[in-house]
Amino acid sequence: MNAPAYKFKSVKQRHIKDRVFLVCCLVAALIAVLTLAVLLTSIIAQGAGYLTTNFLTTGPSRDPGQSGILPSMVGTVIICAICAIFAIPIGIATAILLEEYRPKHPALRWLHGVVQTNITNLAGVPSIVYGILGITAFASMFGLAGSSLTPDFTIGQYWYDQYVGADGRSYYNRVSHRSAPYVPAFDDEVTDPRPFEVRRPQVRVLNTETGERSDDRDVLIAGSIGQADGPRAKLLLQGGSWTLALDDASQASVLFADAQPGDEVWYDLGAAVPAKFVVTGKSGERLTMAGGMIDIMLDKPRGKPIDVEIGFDHEVTPVKDAALTQIGLLADALEESIGSAPVFTEASANEAAAAAVAGADLKIKSPEVFAAQFPVGDKHPSNLEQWIASQLVAMSGLTGRDVGRARRAIMNEVQRTELASRLGGVIMSGTNPVRIDHKNSWLSLPPYLQLPFGRGVFAGGLTLMLVVLPIIIVSAQESLRAVPSTLRHGSLALGGTKWQSISTIALPAAIPGICTGAILAMSRAIGEAAPILILAGVVFINFLPANLMDDFTAMPLQIYNWASRPQTEFHRVAAAGIIVLLAILLSFNALAVFIRIKFQKQQS
Amino acid sequence: MNISTTTIAEATPNATVELNKPVVHDEREGIDATHTLITMRKFSSWYGSFKALHDLDMDIKERQITAFIGPSGCGKSTLLRWINRMNDLIPSARVEGSMKIHDLDVHARSTDVVALRRRVGMVFQKPNPFPKTIYDNVAYGPRLHMKLTKSETDDLVERSLKGAALWKEYKDRLHDSALGLSGGQQQRLCIARAIAVDPEILLMDEPCSALDPKSTIAIEDLMDELRAKYTIVIVTHNMQQAARSSDYCAFMFEGNLIEFGKTHKIFTNPDHKQTEDYITGRFG
Numbered sequence: 094m095n096a097p098a099y100k101f102k103s104v105k106q107r108h109i110k111d112r113v114f115l116v117c118c119l120v121a122a123l124i125a126v127l128t129l130a131v132l133l134t135s136i137i138a139q140g141a142g143y144l145t146t147n148f149l150t151t152g153p154s155r156d157p158g159q160s161g162i163l164p165s166m167v168g169t170v171i172i173c174a175i176c177a178i179f180a181i182p183i184g185i186a187t188a189i190l191l192e193e194y195r196p197k198h199p200a201l202r203w204l205h206g207v208v209q210t211n212i213t214n215l216a217g218v219p220s221i222v223y224g225i226l227g228i229t230a231f232a233s234m235f236g237l238a239g240s241s242l243t244p245d246f247t248i249g250q251y252w253y254d255q256y257v258g259a260d261g262r263s264y265y266n267r268v269s270h271r272s273a274p275y276v277p278a279f280d281d282e283v284t285d286p287r288p289f290e291v292r293r294p295q296v297r298v299l300n301t302e303t304g305e306r307s308d309d310r311d312v313l314i315a316g317s318i319g320q321a322d323g324p325r326a327k328l329l330l331q332g333g334s335w336t337l338a339l340d341d342a343s344q345a346s347v348l349f350a351d352a353q354p355g356d357e358v359w360y361d362l363g364a365a366v367p368a369k370f371v372v373t374g375k376s377g378e379r380l381t382m383a384g385g386m387i388d389i390m391l392d393k394p395r396g397k398p399i400d401v402e403i404g405f406d407h408e409v410t411p412v413k414d415a416a417l418t419q420i421g422l423l424a425d426a427l428e429e430s431i432g433s434a435p436v437f438t439e440a441s442a443n444e445a446a447a448a449a450v451a452g453a454d455l456k457i458k459s460p461e462v463f464a465a466q467f468p469v470g471d472k473h474p475s476n477l478e479q480w481i482a483s484q485l486v487a488m489s490g491l492t493g494r495d496v497g498r499a500r501r502a503i504m505n506e507v508q509r510t511e512l513a514s515r516l517g518g519v520i521m522s523g524t525n526p527v528r529i530d531h532k533n534s535w536l537s538l539p540p541y542l543q544l545p546f547g548r549g550v551f552a553g554g555l556t557l558m559l560v561v562l563p564i565i566i567v568s569a570q571e572s573l574r575a576v577p578s579t580l581r582h583g584s585l586a587l588g589g590t591k592w593q594s595i596s597t598i599a600l601p602a603a604i605p606g607i608c609t610g611a612i613l614a615m616s617r618a619i620g621e622a623a624p625i626l627i628l629a630g631v632v633f634i635n636f637l638p639a640n641l642m643d644d645f646t647a648m649p650l651q652i653y654n655w656a657s658r659p660q661t662e663f664h665r666v667a668a669a670g671i672i673v674l675l676a677i678l679l680s681f682n683a684l685a686v687f688i689r690i691k692f693q694k695q696q697s
Numbered sequence: 698m699n700i701s702t703t704t705i706a707e708a709t710p711n712a713t714v715e716l717n718k719p720v721v722h723d724e725r726e727g728i729d730a731t732h733t734l735i736t737m738r739k740f741s742s743w744y745g746s747f748k749a750l751h752d753l754d755m756d757i758k759e760r761q762i763t764a765f766i767g768p769s770g771c772g773k774s775t776l777l778r779w780i781n782r783m784n785d786l787i788p789s790a791r792v793e794g795s796m797k798i799h800d801l802d803v804h805a806r807s808t809d810v811v812a813l814r815r816r817v818g819m820v821f822q823k824p825n826p827f828p829k830t831i832y833d834n835v836a837y838g839p840r841l842h843m844k845l846t847k848s849e850t851d852d853l854v855e856r857s858l859k860g861a862a863l864w865k866e867y868k869d870r871l872h873d874s875a876l877g878l879s880g881g882q883q884q885r886l887c888i889a890r891a892i893a894v895d896p897e898i899l900l901m902d903e904p905c906s907a908l909d910p911k912s913t914i915a916i917e918d919l920m921d922e923l924r925a926k927y928t929i930v931i932v933t934h935n936m937q938q939a940a941r942s943s944d945y946c947a948f949m950f951e952g953n954l955i956e957f958g959k960t961h962k963i964f965t966n967p968d969h970k971q972t973e974d975y976i977t978g979r980f981g
């Protein structure tokens with residue numbers, strides 16, 4: 094048999110191609126590795142200097158050197174824990190249903206295919222979409238349970254909003270510490286409700302006529318007017334009948350009674366400033382006090398009668414300016430004395446104004462006065478705290494409730510500064526009313542739950558769950574599919590039920606894969622910024638969440654916040670934040686590897 | 698065929714197959730041979746629109762070894778897997794006609810498949826020990842059905858391993874992983890696992906096809922011991938194995954039962970030309 098003369102390829106050439114391919118791969122790998130190495134080196138070089146214990150134990154600050162990552166780290170840990178608690182069981186159960194209980198009926202099989210395709214697709218949906226979904230599904234619950242401002246269902250809100258005074262009485266502060274305290278926002282049309290968020294108004298306030306708490310009045314507005322831009326404020330009554338009265342300790346004078354809808358009433362403030370006023374009326378009515386002074390709309394009390402207390406108008410420009418000036422002076426004084434100063438933002442001016450008005454006067458007229466009261470040379474923090482405490486005592490002229498409110502406003506302000514850790518306790522506990530210590534332990538606190546969840550940590554964790562759920566389902570399905578069906582058949586042939594064969598054979602064999610998938614999904618959750626950004630926004634938060642409904646921030650957001658600032662020092666702080674984030678990610682992946690190895694050893 | 702014969706003859710010189718001689722098991726003929734355990738009447742089955750089994754009538758005798766032989770795709774495995782309803786797992790599979798174990802209608806809707814499978818154990822073609830210890834593998838079945846104390850489990854494992862003639866070999870390594878065993882050992886462990894729930898019937902789907910000749914002989918010896926207690930139905934491609942170890946033999950071809958009877962009759966004097974052609978290796 095004569096074989097045809099086939100032409101052979103050159104052996105040498107084949108070897109050369111072999112080499113060339115290897116070199117190509119090496120170059121490609123080098124490019125990737127070098128890029129990563131350069132990136133990591135630059136981040137470490139930038140951030141290492143800021144990576145101190147202080148960085149890990151404090152919150153953000155105006156001063157890069159004082160900046161810390163603790164609140165966002167805690168926020169990230171909590172939302173990831175919530176995410177894991179919900180996503181892993183739900184994901185595994187779904188995977189088991191899809192993988193092990195395949196339906197027999199053709200129509201159900203078709204449905205199964207549709208669900209399967211969708212889940213696979215969902216894994217690729219941009220996470221920002223989940224953020225939007227999280228807002229509608231968790232933060233507002235499709236509007237089915239009221240709004241987050243006026244939730245239909247709450248547990249424990251009262252507890253979290255009260256102060257216990259040194260006299261043993263509790264002073265209820267209806268305004269959450271996470272929102273501007275004195276800005277009414279009962280109008281759903283407020284475009285950005287966030288800074289103006291007020292909890293469901295259910296505080297007990299005085300009936301000005303009898304001096305007792307009155308539930309007869311459906312709506313009661315109480316507040317103080319410090320200064321006005323003009324001598325008069327205009328009350329425009331749009332519905333129902335209303336009574337406006339000056340709430341004066343000595344003489345409660347009714348300024349206006351039984352106004353009819355559409356009436357315009359001018360209220361002369363001239364001599365009465367600062368004055369307190371009370372408006373009472375029926376729920377469901379709408380009241381507008383216009384004239385650049387007060388614009389309050391009361392609407393939708395949702396069924397039952399409620400007592401409403403409303404503080405100040407945020408448009409009281411002169412008051413705000415005055416407050417800003419005063420706080421600015423305080424800041425200057427503090428800067429002069431301890432070398433750093435609180436940061437005040439435009440948004441905080443409202444609160445400051447409110448604080449200033451409620452407390453009548455901060456009594457800080459100038460740095461000179463301050464210096465006189467607080468020796469500049471003595472920078473001992475405890476002295477400073479003493480002084481601020483005394484100021485707070487001095488500023489509280491009126492009722493216990495007002496003291497609480499004023500303190501709260503100052504607290505809100507100071508919390509945003511580097512003084513928070515030192516002053517926070519003093520403001521609340523160093524003087525008359527003390528704030529209940531939220532930081533004991535989550536377990537020792539009463540639960541706080543509201544429906545809808547609002548934009549707190551709980552909603553954040555659930556939103557992350559949406560992001561990682563498809564990943565967990567798909568990876569768990571893959572792991573279950575990799576378990577040989579002969580093992581399942583072995584179990585079934587011995588008379589095992591479906592669930593017995595799943596729980597004793599398929600699931601244990603799939604656990605290493607499921608764990609790896611779940612942990613990789615969680616490490617994605619840690620680094621996820623978009624859905625959190627949508628849900629929580631970039632906010633300056635310098636406290637740890639006290640409960641599941643509390644505001645939070647997360648590491649990616651904090652890093653983004655630092656990196657987007659103009660000062661290069663903050664870019665270095667951002668780099669330090671990235672190092673911490675990478676370290677956490679690395680430890681998660683190490684855990685994944687560890688679990689996989691451990692279970693694989695167990696199985697073989 | 699030839700290749701297979703040679704291999705076995707080489708590996709086990711004592712087990713040389715002589716088709717002309719009556720098989721040894723005939724001596725036991727009188728014992729239970731009259732008692733029918735599984736009765737099939739006009740038993741047919743489909744995969745979707747494909748008819749895999751055609752109106753089979755068969756009586757499988759109690760405590761005998763019945764072998765299903767036939768070329769690939771003839772439906773013998775399908776038939777076997779209908780006896781413990783493993784085919785339920787295939788969505789498109791369905792049956793007609795009747796199959797009864799004693800008076801139990803195997804395929805009736807009211808029949809609980811879990812209880813059925815406890816009575817009808819199965820050993821698969823590929824050894825499929827669970828990724829657990831030897832002990833846990835054997836205890837697996839009993840634990841599915843019973844609440845057992847530690848000592849009861851110990852006892853059951855010991856009896857099952859003894860029943861499968863593995864106790865001596867394994868008693869000191871009960872807590873080793875079953876995956877570390879060789880193929881033949883794994884398959885015997887699977888048999889021990891199957892008999893641990895004390896079934897009446899033991900189905901074996903080509904139990905030796907993945908094993909070497911020595912392990913094959915070990916399994917056959919084990920089957921020989923087990924037939925005193927269990928009714929065994931075995932599917933095999935190995936003519937010699939069927940001839941050596943079975944009492945009854947069913948030759949199937951393209952979903953039809955061509956011939957069913959005493960093994961020695963089938964192998965020495967089959968009624969059908971087709972059977973003779975197959976067992977002598979002329980086709981298939």
